[in-house]
Amino acid sequence: MLPSILLQLVLINLFPYTGLGRIVSVPVTVFINTLLIITCIIFAKKHGKKVLIIAITLFITLTLTVGLYPQESSPPIYVQTMQAVKAIQNFDYITREDLKTNGNSENPKYIVALYKFKDEILSEGVHQLYQRENVYFYNYSITALSEIPSKLIGYHKVMWWYLNLFK
Incomplete structure (x- = not known):
């Protein structure tokens, strides 16, 4: 969860023009990433291969964080x-x-x-x-x-x- 939150802070500084979309997107992104991480932790406990699952989870959460970050009038x-x-x-x-x-x-x-x-x-x-x-x-x-x-x-x-x- 920490990498996703740190990435959110970096995005806020590098891409400041979000309009009101940030008010919605930041909590939604945190919620979705939390659910994804919990699901992956449960999956890792049942099936093993923790390092691979952690790496995939990290990649997906960071990709989602960038993908869900809004831009008011700029392209994604x-x-x-x-x-x-x-x-x-x-x-x-x-x-x-x-x-x-x-x-x-x-x-x-x-x-x-x-x-x-x-x-x-x-x-x-x-x-x-x-x-x-x-x-x-x-x-x-x-x-x-x-x-x-x-x-x-x-x-x-x-x-x-x-x-x-x-x-």
């Missing part, structure tokens, strides 16, 4: 993850044009372009992260490269970390 987490991986793999094909969000600030190509052209974006002065205007509770203005990682939202922080480490 599996799709977002694949889009992020594809954007990073296409690093060499990313252009300055990808720095334009065109209203879709969740596009992972934007983060890769931001990383690729990070040394150029501040030459024009202040850069507005995600091309959003500042609001009273969040300042999107970037005046130094060191500000970018802390102002990224959700899984974009992981993408930036990965790019910083391996590119």
